[in-house]
Amino acid sequence: MNPLAVIGRIFLDFLVSVGRVSVFTFNGVRHVFAPPIYLRLTGRQMMVIGYYSLPVVGLTALFTGMVLALQIYLGSSRFNAENAVAWIVVLGITRELGPVLGGLMVAGRVASAMAAEIGTMRVTEQIDALTTLSTNPFKYLVAPRMIAGVVTLPVLILVADIIGVMGGYLVGTHKLGFNAGTYLKNTFDFLETLDVVSGLVKASVFGFIIALMGCYHGFHSKGGAQGVGRATTDAVVSASIMILIANYFVTELFFSGQ
Amino acid sequence: MSNDAKIALRGVYKQFGKKVVLDGIDLEVPRGKSLVVIGGSGTGKSVMIKCVLGLIRPERGEILIDGQDAMKFSASEREETLRKFGMLFQGSALFDSLKVWENVAFGLIQGRRMDRDQAKQIALDKLGQVGLGPEVGELSPSELSGGMQKRVALARAIAAEPEIIFFDEPTTGLDPIMADVINNLIKSCVQKLGATTLSITHDMASARKIADYIAMIYKGKIIWHGAAAEVDHSGNDYVDQFIHGRADGPIKMEVLKP
Numbered sequence: 001m002n003p004l005a006v007i008g009r010i011f012l013d014f015l016v017s018v019g020r021v022s023v024f025t026f027n028g029v030r031h032v033f034a035p036p037i038y039l040r041l042t043g044r045q046m047m048v049i050g051y052y053s054l055p056v057v058g059l060t061a062l063f064t065g066m067v068l069a070l071q072i073y074l075g076s077s078r079f080n081a082e083n084a085v086a087w088i089v090v091l092g093i094t095r096e097l098g099p100v101l102g103g104l105m106v107a108g109r110v111a112s113a114m115a116a117e118i119g120t121m122r123v124t125e126q127i128d129a130l131t132t133l134s135t136n137p138f139k140y141l142v143a144p145r146m147i148a149g150v151v152t153l154p155v156l157i158l159v160a161d162i163i164g165v166m167g168g169y170l171v172g173t174h175k176l177g178f179n180a181g182t183y184l185k186n187t188f189d190f191l192e193t194l195d196v197v198s199g200l201v202k203a204s205v206f207g208f209i210i211a212l213m214g215c216y217h218g219f220h221s222k223g224g225a226q227g228v229g230r231a232t233t234d235a236v237v238s239a240s241i242m243i244l245i246a247n248y249f250v251t252e253l254f255f256s257g258q
Numbered sequence: 259m260s261n262d263a264k265i266a267l268r269g270v271y272k273q274f275g276k277k278v279v280l281d282g283i284d285l286e287v288p289r290g291k292s293l294v295v296i297g298g299s300g301t302g303k304s305v306m307i308k309c310v311l312g313l314i315r316p317e318r319g320e321i322l323i324d325g326q327d328a329m330k331f332s333a334s335e336r337e338e339t340l341r342k343f344g345m346l347f348q349g350s351a352l353f354d355s356l357k358v359w360e361n362v363a364f365g366l367i368q369g370r371r372m373d374r375d376q377a378k379q380i381a382l383d384k385l386g387q388v389g390l391g392p393e394v395g396e397l398s399p400s401e402l403s404g405g406m407q408k409r410v411a412l413a414r415a416i417a418a419e420p421e422i423i424f425f426d427e428p429t430t431g432l433d434p435i436m437a438d439v440i441n442n443l444i445k446s447c448v449q450k451l452g453a454t455t456l457s458i459t460h461d462m463a464s465a466r467k468i469a470d471y472i473a474m475i476y477k478g479k480i481i482w483h484g485a486a487a488e489v490d491h492s493g494n495d496y497v498d499q500f501i502h503g504r505a506d507g508p509i510k511m512e513v514l515k516p
């Protein structure tokens with residue numbers, strides 16, 4: 001095969017996907033703002049995304065905070081700058097690692113579940129059945145997940161931030177010999193509102209991406225059980241990559257504002 | 259019968275990729291009558307029905323519902339028109355996240371904004387009509403046998419008392435006795451509602467039982483239609499081969515083609 005043709009093919013497929021995702025996004029967002037909104041379904045999705053992800057995201061944050069404290073201590077002790085440990089941990093957690101690692105964990109847990117559920121509904125004609133029962137599938141399936149993603153993830157990540165900082169504090173005071181009061185003072189003296197807010201904005205964007213990719217791949221799955229399996233994988237992979245890309249651009253946005 | 263057609267298809271054409279599935283379908287369903295379309299697996303029967311429901315958009319052709327061109331409907335007109343329809347899907351397509359009674363009441367609660375208690379009463383009444391007691395209403399669809407699922411799907415299709423009902427292979431995959439039960443239910447429900455029905459099947463016993471008129475689809479076209487009684491002396495070799503289920507004849511199974 002002609003390699004140029006292959007590259008051209010891949011590029012065209014990519015453009016087609018971008019177009020499809022854009023139309024899908026537009027349709028989903030349109031139904032978020034057009035009443036009626038299914039509050040009960042939105043509430044259930046909030047539970048799935050927020051409450052049930054809490055153990056996984058909490059553990060991730062805890063150990064990330066702990067290892068961060070260790071590593072930064074090792075690094076900073078070479079310059080006799082051990083006091084930096086507390087505030088680098090808090091900055092690292094709130095600005096980057098909390099939202100990104102938390103987002104990736106939720107992508108693995110939730111985007112896959114959404115794609116599997118909606119994909120099964122697609123291949124068993126349940127989505128067609130919704131339409132014939134005068135219910136718009138975008139309103140019934142997509143909008144509640146988008147709302148839940150955007151609203152719930154910042155709350156989840158805020159909790160994760162607190163747990164992560166606590167992890168750093170535990171290692172700092174128990175293992176590295178910091179005085180508890182000094183460690184906490186160092187943590188909060190340098191922390192600015194923007195550090196936390198930028199992380200929560202990220203979380204919100206990631207929540208949107210996770211819901212979008214879960215729904216999109218579910219909606220477009222075909223070909224029975226195998227197709228649903230593929231949709232699940234695609235949802236997690238694409239959500240994770242888009243999270244990492246979006247992370248850079250949101251960071252840049254906040255960065256250039258300073 | 260042309261000016262009293264509830265539904266009329268004129269030259270409906272649909273292809274998926276390079277594969278032509280509907281190659282100019284002409285078909286009329288007379289008001290208040292039952293038309294059964296027979297044809298082999300994969301001949302595009304389900305695609306045809308989904309075109310009428312607007313779930314699939316044909317490339318060319320006209321679809322008239324009560325004399326109005328369905329292809330030119332706006333989103334809200336389509337939604338309004340869909341309220342006239344009830345649909346029994348091939349695989350039942352019950353919502354597995356909802357209880358049986360919620361499935362039956364779905365179109366009433368979500369589509370017509372009926373009060374839940376009132377909708378539940380109607381749902382239990384409809385379940386009774388298909389021979390299922392109120393205790394079944396509290397179960398989840400996955401706890402039911404295939405025949406019971408079909409009955410629930412039938413109850414859901416007739417719950418909103420539609421003017422038009424589509425049955426996509428209502429008896430496929432059921433034992434002959436259960437198939438006959440379903441056929442009788444379809445007949446009695448339709449008589450009670452005075453509905454116009456379009457059914458699809460490759461089960462001749464079922465076709466003979468529920469049809470006023472029969473049409474046969476082959477290679478994307480309607481190759482024969484007539485009154486149900488005429489099907490045995492249609493003078494059409496394709497129809498003869500199909501209703502007698504013979505391997506030899508003008509219809510060749512494309513066994514070797516991928």
Ligand SMILES: Nc1ncnc2c1ncn2[C@@H]1O[C@H](COP(=O)(O)OP(=O)(O)O)[C@@H](O)[C@H]1O
Nearest residue numbers: 274275279297298299300301302303304305306
């Ligand atoms: N969404 C789709 N995309 C691609 N091909 C499809 C789609 N739906 C149906 N087909 C193809 O159209 C043909 C007819 O399908 P269908 O109408 O389901 O057959 P049946 O007459 O058994 O109901 C099949 O070959 C099927 O592969």
Ligand SMILES: [Mg+2]
Nearest residue numbers: 303304348426
């Ligand atoms: Mg079919």
